[in-house]
Amino acid sequence: MTVEPFSLPLASPLETAGGTIDERRGFVVRSDHRGETGVGEATPLPGWTESLDDCRTALDTASVADSGALRELDAAEVPAARHGAATAMLDADARADGLPLYRWFDADRRCRSIPANATVGDGTAEETVAAAAEAVESGFGCCKLKVGGRSVEEDVERVRAVREGIGEDVTLRADANGAWTRSEAESAFDRFASLGVEYVEQPLAADDLAGHADLRGGSVGVALDESLAQKRAGAVFDADAADVLILKPMVLGGPGDAYTLAMQARERGIEPVVTTTIDAVVARLAAVHVAAAIPDVAACGLATGDRLARDLAADPATVSDGQISVPRSAGLGVDPSEVRTDA
Ligand SMILES: O=C(O)CCC(=O)c1ccccc1C(=O)O
Ligand SMILES: [Mg+2]
Structure with missing residues (x-):
């Protein structure tokens, strides 16, 4: 090695x-x-x-x-x-x-592309609307907005402005990265419900599984991300704390571990969503194959390659119309000799 x-x-x-x-x-x-x-x-x-x-x-x-x-x-x-x-x-x-890696996980599967969410960072309402509108313009049917960096009041206004700007048909998600107290999360969930937010990623601190379990049950789902990085998956399952599990292969120990956890989540009625940690092309491809191995996978947070100023190799998993193409060649889909750290 x-x-x-x-x-x-x-x-x-x-x-x-x-x-x-x-x-x-x-x-x-x-x-x-x-x-x-x-x-x-x-x-x-x-x-x-x-x-x-x-x-x-x-x-x-x-x-x-x-x-x-x-x-x-x-x-x-x-x-x-x-x-x-x-x-x-x-x-x-x-x-x-x-075999392409996803078929090495499940030889019976055939998958040409997977749906992705656009990732929209924190910013003013105007910046947030502009970024979401650009994503929808380029074909994304799902946008994830970073929240929790400002007051709940301001975040609600950001989400409202985005909803008004992009219409009813685009799926909206939010990611608070653990920033809220329980009462802030309750008020955000109340207000987000009428704005059609599908789920909020990590509304509360990673260790507050009971608080997350209490937030469930309304129209806005609870997705756990940092909690999974910090706790064992078994603790998250036992606490009934999540509607959705965010699976970052880089955080979970590899693509195989992420795939196994995705299947365990499905068995329990929890929806798996695969995302990157803003990785270079090799790890993004691994995450694409994990997502491709999951039947009818929900939109995943895998459209992050364009944030990098340069990369280790050309990306064969192109993003178009909010879908990521799944490489069909054997392995990850990149030639190891074309992966260069001095590119
Ligand atoms: O999920 C996405 O859309 C992209 C990935 C993302 O948001 C992220 C990227 C790096 C570190 C943490 C996170 C996160 O989901 O919180
Ligand atoms: Mg997250």
Whole structure:
């Protein structure tokens, strides 16, 4: 296994209630397995995963373990490092079996494209309406707005302005990134109901599973994201705390773990939604394959590639009309030799 660092600036930083993401640093991982070279990506996001230093240390340690690198990497401790190594192995496996990765997960499936939501960062009402309108203009049928960075009053006005600007037919979601108190969340949910908001991601702090369970039951759903990063999925299931689970393969330890969790969620009547952590092309492709393996998947947060100023390779999973095309070639759909950290 080889490990190569990269650093990619964002052309359009993502403003959230938890801060601004303006650069992504990580590692390209290559691994020889079953006669194929597979490629993976470990792009940690502190707060969500281990730090960049801890990721590097874990990958270096795993790469000198001559077999079973994956066994050295604990999904709870170093999820991004494990994602990098696991993706490289899966890419090689799927290549060896001549299947696109999503069909390596489920050979019976055929999927040409998956629906995506547009991701609209925090901003003034005018900025938010402009970004949402541009997304709808380009064909997105679902927009996710970052909220929680300003007062509930202001966020309600932002969402109202967007709803008026884009009409009734576009699905609207919000993501508070854990910013609200229980009473702020209750008032936001009341007001969002009449604006047709489908669900709010992480309205409350990650550890408040009981508070999230109490918010459920109305027309606005509860989606958990940070809670899943912090807690075991079993605790989220046991608390009946979610209508929707946000699955970020980079946070969960890899594409295989994310796929397994998606299927477990479905069995419990919880809708899985796959998203990136604003990753480079290799990890975005892995997430696209996880989403493609889920029958009738809901719109996913995977249209994030255009935020990067440059990338590790050309992206074969193109976005058009709010749909992401699913690569049909074996593995992830990118040639490992075309993945370059100095691009
Ligand atoms: O879900 C999306 O639309 C894009 C991904 C996204 O919002 C995100 C990206 C990086 C870190 C956290 C988050 C988040 O969902 O909170
Ligand atoms: Mg989120």
